[in-house]
Amino acid sequence: MKNNSKNNMIINLGPEKPLNPTGLSISVELEGEKIVKCTPQLGLTHRGLEKAAQDKDFSQYLPLVEKIDYLSAFFYAQAYLSALEGLSGIELPKKAQYIRVLTMELNRISSHLLWFGAFLMTLGTTTPVRLSYKLRDEILNIFEKLTGGRMSHNYYVFGGVKHDIPVEFLAEISTCLSNINKELKTLENMAAKNPIFTSRTMDIGVLNTQNAFEYSITGVNLRASGYNLDFRKEKPYLVYNELEFPTPTAFEGDVYSRYLLRIEEIKISINLVNQCIDWLLANEREKYSLNIDQNDIKPSAGRAVTCTESARGLVMCCLSTDGNNKAKRLKWRTPSFYTVQALGRLVPGHTLEDLNVVISSLDIVISEADR
Amino acid sequence: MQIESTKLFKTLEGLKKGGFISLISFVAEDLSQNPTEEDKFLLTYTLYNPVTKAFEVIETVVNSEIQSISSLYKSANYDEREIYDLFGIKFKNHPNLKRLFLEKDFEGHPLRNNYNTAETKTGRAL
Numbered sequence: 001m002k003n004n005s006k007n008n009m010i011i012n013l014g015p016e017k018p019l020n021p022t023g024l025s026i027s028v029e030l031e032g033e034k035i036v037k038c039t040p041q042l043g044l045t046h047r048g049l050e051k052a053a054q055d056k057d058f059s060q061y062l063p064l065v066e067k068i069d070y071l072s073a074f075f076y077a078q079a080y081l082s083a084l085e086g087l088s089g090i091e092l093p094k095k096a097q098y099i100r101v102l103t104m105e106l107n108r109i110s111s112h113l114l115w116f117g118a119f120l121m122t123l124g125t126t127t128p129v130r131l132s133y134k135l136r137d138e139i140l141n142i143f144e145k146l147t148g149g150r151m152s153h154n155y156y157v158f159g160g161v162k163h164d165i166p167v168e169f170l171a172e173i174s175t176c177l178s179n180i181n182k183e184l185k186t187l188e189n190m191a192a193k194n195p196i197f198t199s200r201t202m203d204i205g206v207l208n209t210q211n212a213f214e215y216s217i218t219g220v221n222l223r224a225s226g227y228n229l230d231f232r233k234e235k236p237y238l239v240y241n242e243l244e245f246p247t248p249t250a251f252e253g254d255v256y257s258r259y260l261l262r263i264e265e266i267k268i269s270i271n272l273v274n275q276c277i278d279w280l281l282a283n284e285r286e287k288y289s290l291n292i293d294q295n296d297i298k299p300s301a302g303r304a305v306t307c308t309e310s311a312r313g314l315v316m317c318c319l320s321t322d323g324n325n326k327a328k329r330l331k332w333r334t335p336s337f338y339t340v341q342a343l344g345r346l347v348p349g350h351t352l353e354d355l356n357v358v359i360s361s362l363d364i365v366i367s368e369a370d371r
Numbered sequence: 372m373q374i375e376s377t378k379l380f381k382t383l384e385g386l387k388k389g390g391f392i393s394l395i396s397f398v399a400e401d402l403s404q405n406p407t408e409e410d411k412f413l414l415t416y417t418l419y420n421p422v423t424k425a426f427e428v429i430e431t432v433v434n435s436e437i438q439s440i441s442s443l444y445k446s447a448n449y450d451e452r453e454i455y456d457l458f459g460i461k462f463k464n465h466p467n468l469k470r471l472f473l474e475k476d477f478e479g480h481p482l483r484n485n486y487n488t489a490e491t492k493t494g495r496a497l
Contacts, residue, residue, distance in 0.1 A: 042471055043472040043473065209421075214393070216395060227421055234424070341448065
């Protein structure tokens with residue numbers, strides 16, 4: 001803590017904060033109780049994952065991809081593998097595509113549920129956290145049974161998925177989701193119907209559409225600011241063009257609308273998973289993988305860019321290869337990297353107690369921003 | 372679209388006026404083949420126009436220095452700091468061109484082709 005010439009107080013928050021498991025360090029300048037400047041500092045979780053791509057061959061790098069954002073492992077694996085598959089000219093079997101969409105949407109639900117718990121904790125409530133973590137745990141149990149891992153799965157392989165989903169297991173997923181759908185109403189009643197909740201979230205942390213574009217914000221945060229851009233619809237990948245789903249948009253751009261949209265996304269994802277389950281039940285006998293030797297991935301020389309709509313926004317994998325079994329250059333465009341930058345615009349004008357609410361409403365994962 | 376690095380700022384300024392108000396991604400790549408060769412980097416800018424829903428990809432090759440575009444696109448501020456940090460490309464007129472990820476006394480720029488990983492000094496002197 002120190003004072004500057006204008007007698008404003010500068011406070012450094014973090015990097016170790018209970019709600020940011022990976023270190024986000026923020027320096028805020030206070031004029032009385034009001035924040036006048038907010039400077040985030042990145043780099044404390046930098047692991048050189050783009051450099052690692054140049055040292056390891058494609059199959060060795062695959063498990064590392066899921067560590068970029070530990071809450072959206074499937075999205076990153078999909079972005080990476082589709083770049084490789086695109087360069088190799090491979091078309092995935094239909095069943096593999098449906099299984100990937102199913103697991104990604106489950107991933108979206110689990111990520112949003114974790115966000116929901118953490119978000120309400122910043123507002124000082126503890127009861128809904130237990131319920132939302134319990135629901136998330138049910139999805140992690142599904143992941144564990146299916147892939148062997150709860151957080152990082154290594155389930156997607158070049159040319160498909162590692163193994164098939166048994167038909168009996170699909171029924172289990174279905175039951176779990178209907179349970180989540182039911183419990184979600186309880187969660188909503190606990191939060192949104194509470195007058196304290198609405199007074200602390202409405203008109204707080206307002207991000208208008210113009211600023212959202214200037215800071216390159218994507219995903220739910222952009223849709224809450226009044227522009228409908230969802231890369232599942234904009235540049236459809238896998239079988240998203242065969243599935244029916246809305247992309248709701250809000251216009252206020254405040255914390256409350258971001259909350260509403262995330263809850264809405266959970267419901268949409270549940271519906272998407274159910275559509276996938278129906279298809280998988282009807283096409284039980286199709287093949288789920290091309291059975292390619294994973295140690296011999298050699299895409300042709302060239303550049304590939306793939307877009308994936310993760311739980312936090314647009315993930316882009318920009319891969320450049322020269323015909324060898326290693327990447328020449330791999331760049332990850334991660335949504336949190338840009339959201340962190342927008343804090344400098346969003347936070348000033350608020351008080352210190354609103355700072356946590358604004359940060360957590362944006363759903364920032366620092367390991368993703370730092371890579 | 373391939374353009375010369377000297378015309379980059381003007382081109383992007385024009386595109387921004389034409390509605391490409393969002394810089395979706397900004398990628399750098401080292402093109403040099405061997406360590407003795409002169410520095411050569413490829414910069415790729417992906418722009419988005421929310422009205423027409425169009426994407427525009429601008430590519431340019433630079434040696435070591437280029438005009439900063441952070442006054443046009445606010446999101447480019449961190450992008451340019453990251454590229455400066457990992458590649459050592461200098462952005463003229465950048466408001467705060469410091470390393471973004473690595474510590475300030477780190478030597479070298481790890482994503483350059485001539486960077487020797489074995490010589491990386493880890494840890495910080497106290």
